[in-house]
Structure formats: C-alpha cells, structure tokens
Amino acid sequence: MAHASAPFQPFALRGDALREAILAYAANPLYRDNEEWENSDNPYRRQLRPQVLPHLDFDRVPGRDSVLEYSSLAAQRLLTSIYEADLVFFPRAGLGGLGEDFRSFYSPDNRARGELIRPALERFAFGFLDEEVEVSGDWTTESLLAYLDGLDVHARGGASPAEKAVRDSSDPRRAARMWLIQFAPDFLSEASPMARNILGCYGAEQSEWFKILIDEYGYGVHRTKHSTLFESTMESVGLAPDLHRYWQYYLVSSLALNNYFHYLGKNHEYFFRYVGALYYTESTLVDFCRRADGLLTDVFEGGADTRYFSEHVHIDQHHGRMALEKLVKPLIEKHGTQIIPEIVRGIEEFRLLGAIADEDFATQIAWMDDADRYKELHGPVHAAIQEGRVTAPVADIVEPHGELSNTHSHEGDELCHIVSGTMRFVSGFDSYRILEAGEGTVIQRNRLHGAIIESEECVYQIHSVGDHRACLS
Numbered sequence: 001m002a003h004a005s006a007p008f009q010p011f012a013l014r015g016d017a018l019r020e021a022i023l024a025y026a027a028n029p030l031y032r033d034n035e036e037w038e039n040s041d042n043p044y045r046r047q048l049r050p051q052v053l054p055h056l057d058f059d060r061v062p063g064r065d066s067v068l069e070y071s072s073l074a075a076q077r078l079l080t081s082i083y084e085a086d087l088v089f090f091p092r093a094g095l096g097g098l099g100e101d102f103r104s105f106y107s108p109d110n111r112a113r114g115e116l117i118r119p120a121l122e123r124f125a126f127g128f129l130d131e132e133v134e135v136s137g138d139w140t141t142e143s144l145l146a147y148l149d150g151l152d153v154h155a156r157g158g159a160s161p162a163e164k165a166v167r168d169s170s171d172p173r174r175a176a177r178m179w180l181i182q183f184a185p186d187f188l189s190e191a192s193p194m195a196r197n198i199l200g201c202y203g204a205e206q207s208e209w210f211k212i213l214i215d216e217y218g219y220g221v222h223r224t225k226h227s228t229l230f231e232s233t234m235e236s237v238g239l240a241p242d243l244h245r246y247w248q249y250y251l252v253s254s255l256a257l258n259n260y261f262h263y264l265g266k267n268h269e270y271f272f273r274y275v276g277a278l279y280y281t282e283s284t285l286v287d288f289c290r291r292a293d294g295l296l297t298d299v300f301e302g303g304a305d306t307r308y309f310s311e312h313v314h315i316d317q318h319h320g321r322m323a324l325e326k327l328v329k330p331l332i333e334k335h336g337t338q339i340i341p342e343i344v345r346g347i348e349e350f351r352l353l354g355a356i357a358d359e360d361f362a363t364q365i366a367w368m369d370d371a372d373r374y375k376e377l378h379g380p381v382h383a384a385i386q387e388g389r390v391t392a393p394v395a396d397i398v399e400p401h402g403e404l405s406n407t408h409s410h411e412g413d414e415l416c417h418i419v420s421g422t423m424r425f426v427s428g429f430d431s432y433r434i435l436e437a438g439e440g441t442v443i444q445r446n447r448l449h450g451a452i453i454e455s456e457e458c459v460y461q462i463h464s465v466g467d468h469r470a471c472l473s
Helices: 015-026 070-084 096-105 108-126 128-132 141-151 161-168 172-187 204-216 226-236 252-266 268-299 307-335 337-369 371-376 378-386
Strands: 394-400 404-408 413-420 423-428 431-435 440-443 449-453 457-466
Touching: 015 070, 015 108, 070 108, 070 252, 108 252, 128 337, 141 307, 141 337, 161 172, 161 268, 161 337, 172 226, 172 252, 172 268, 172 337, 204 307, 226 307, 252 268, 252 337, 268 307, 268 337, 307 337, 337 371, 337 423, 371 378, 371 431, 371 440, 378 413, 378 440, 378 457, 413 423, 431 440
Parallel strands: none
Antiparallel strands: 394 457, 404 449, 413 440, 413 457, 423 431, 423 449
C-alpha cells in the first residue's frame, strides 16, 4: 500500500537551537575579538564579536528599515565567513606559522557548523527583499527586452551618493581609502561567487559564462587578473592588499552586496536571479568604472593606479553584451518565459542593495567628517541627562589600557561620556578623536565605530538616548 509523502519543509534552525548553533560556530578562536585594528596577512581571522551574539535574535526577518542595524552587521559578518570556507585563501607571505589557523578555518567542524546556520542567516539577511521587490505579470522576451532598455544601463550617469561623498568630504583621500576598503571583500577574490555557477552540465550557456569568468581571471595571466589589478590600486594609495586586513571597517551594506552573489550562487534555485544580477552589474560597471577612474585620479592627483577600473571600462562592454546575447536570451529560449521573473528579480534586488550601500557609505563619511561636531554635542546632551530633562539607560564601564572595542554599531543614538582616563574613539578608517575625562561624543545610530583605551584605565558611561536631538530642545 502506497503512503502519501509529507510535504517538503524548507530546513532552517529556529529558536534556541539556532542560537546555540550560532554560538558553537562563533566559538572558533579565529572569530574572537582582535587586539589590533587590522588583521595582518591572516585571511582566516574574522572578528565576529562572539560575546554579543547571545543577545541577538536571528530568528526573524528584519524589515527594510532595520537592515543597517548591528544584528544585520553581525549576520553579514557570519555569512562572509561561512561562504568563504568554500574558497581557497593563503597568506601573501606563505602559510608559515598560520598552519593551525588554516586547518581550523577549513576543518570539517567549522564548515559543518557554518552550513547548519547558513539557511537561517540568509533568511535573516536577505528575507526583506521578498517584501521590497515584487515581480508580477505575464512576461515575454519582448517585454523583458523593453524593461532592460528602460534601465538605460549604457547611459552615462551622474556621480552616485557614495562617489559624491568622497569628492565632497573634508578629507577626500581618507574617504577614498574608506571607499576602496568597501570593495575589498569582493574585488580581492573577484568572480569567486560567479564560479559557483560554472560547475555542472547545462549546455552551451555554461561555456559562455565560463568565458566571462576567465576574463575576470586574466585568462590565466596573474598580472592581468582583475584582483591583482585591484591589489595594485590599494597599494598605490597606501593601503595593504591583505585579504580582510580591514575587516573592522567593512560596512554592513558592503558585506551584503558581496554576500548577495554568494547567496545566489550557493543556492542554485536562484540561478536565474544570478543571471539577471550578472547582466545588470556587468552592464552598469562600464560607466561606474569610468567615473571611479576619474575620481581616484582627481583625488590622488594622478598617484593612484587605476588600471583595475580602466580595464573594466573596456572588458565589461563586452561582458554586458555576452550576458544578454549568450546567456539571457538563450536561457529563455531553452527554458521558457517562466524564468524571466527570476531574471528581473535578480536585477531589482541587486539595484536595491546597491542603493542601500551608496546611502550607507555616504552617511558613514558624513559621520566621519562631522566627528568634531558630534564631540561638541556631548556637552549639551550630557547636561540634559545630568539635569534630569532626559532619562536614558546607562552602562558604566571600566576598561584597562589597550582594551579594544572591536567595531560595531547601535540601534539608537548613544552618548559616550568619559569619567576618567583617555579613549581613542574611532569612527572609520584613519578617523578618530581623543576623548579625555569630562569629554565624550554622540554616537549616531547605525554608524560603525570602535574605541581603544590609551590610559592605564578608563572609566566611561554609555547613555542610550535614542535620538540625541530630543536632548537639545
């Protein structure tokens, strides 16, 4: 007698089981807080702030208004580490004394624990896209081509909010370095997510996609590999090209953009979304790279090696055409119009994530540029608390010399008040203010920051004020 099978249920840990599994993954010593701001030539070290993870709820889908909050940053950091366990990384100077870190990062335990929590973290990190992006209606090849024409991907556009933030910054070179750092998770292992879609057997389209991939890898010539060119760009402006050296300065939205392609490539049910996102990014990179070339040339007065960007101006004109003519159209012809909504969805999701990243970066640069103003706001905000006009939860903290608060953010504005001692408060790469006893700063919500204690001991308070502007009235 045949028995009806139970309906298939998607797998994802929930509740206490999810929390315990995340803590087990983050217990790997590689993921502990760092004692230095930068990771020096160790691609296996990634600071996940495991001591905070028990207090975060990943068993939900945050809305669009929450994707820049700390829990999202924590999720994106976790996902970056999980995805990259599929990739091969070695220190630039050779494995040397990092053999144990190498084995720990690629160990069966680390990889299995990561895979166990990945579905739930992906739901947390990218679930909001289901609410924000809707693709409906009956699509045809003709309507898709009309939609793509409407995107005007080949037009020369104006500067993005992120590019404008660099040019308008009070310190354009610092802002430009912070900008390049945001690309490092993607550009230093460029095309690695794409390679996830090259394996298998699916016809001529597989070979066409492989042509794009090998272009990214310089056709086997290391000096022309795109990631090699980006390493030269970083070195030319005073940055080190070690993988994840600047982990603590990655914004949540920058990690999300890179992780999005791993998310689509890792989960092959989203293959056609990746095709859409690939077409869009390859087509729009031409104009972006042209602007980036000019921006870096201007800011560094010709001292920046911009070959990474100038090369893409040439090659991505070709890649955009290839993606449309050799992938999108043949795939529709073979698999039918049923795949078109997924292609469009990949485009729209990537566009949304890109817009979020632009605004996030621009806001971070403004926060860095306004460091003096936020320090000056300490006085009136602290006075409002002292006088009882504002009641805010407070945490009293005592830390020793050299204690480093690895970078993080808060869901509301906070006031940092130094009772005694000296703190170096950091608001981004090469951006800091020294805070002495009686001083402090307002910490803007969702802004990446950290601190290190420079006195023998520092006693300070963190007041959770919510919206600091309410303390000024």
